[in-house]
Amino acid sequence: VQLSESGGGSVQSGGSLKLSCAVAGNTYDRYCLGWFRQAPGKKREGVASINSDGGTTYADSATGRFIISQDNAKNMLYLQMESLKPEDTATYYCAAAKSGYCSVSWSKALLYNYWGQGTQVTVSS
Secondary structure (H helix, E strand, O other), rough: EEEEEEOOOOOOOOOOEEEEEEEEEOOOOOOEEEEEEEEEOOOEEEEEOOOOOOOOEEOOOOOOOEEEEEOOOOEEEEEEEEEHHHHHHHEEEEEEOOOOOOOOOOOHHHOOOEEEEEEEEEEEE
16 A cells, blocks of 8 residues: 655645545555654654544544545545644654554554655644
């Protein structure tokens, strides 16, 4: 499975961005898909996850502002981000785990088997 993110950029505080992740390769299996981010000097943290059946989970920092979605027909994963804050500045990664169900450990990076190369999001105040 190959993952490739796009859609990052620079926005002002309060702005919006929509990240996309193209999923290529073996897309017949079911995967838990997630978005992570990593700021300089900080640990990689889970932002949101989505089960193969569409169930979603969000980090507290993302709840109410971000929406994760998938388009199975296009093999795409998305992260719509609203009301962006400077603290959202990070490199954002999409990831896939060999399980159709994202467990309670969805935010642990070790759960995921495949990663994209990342896309930079910069939010200025």
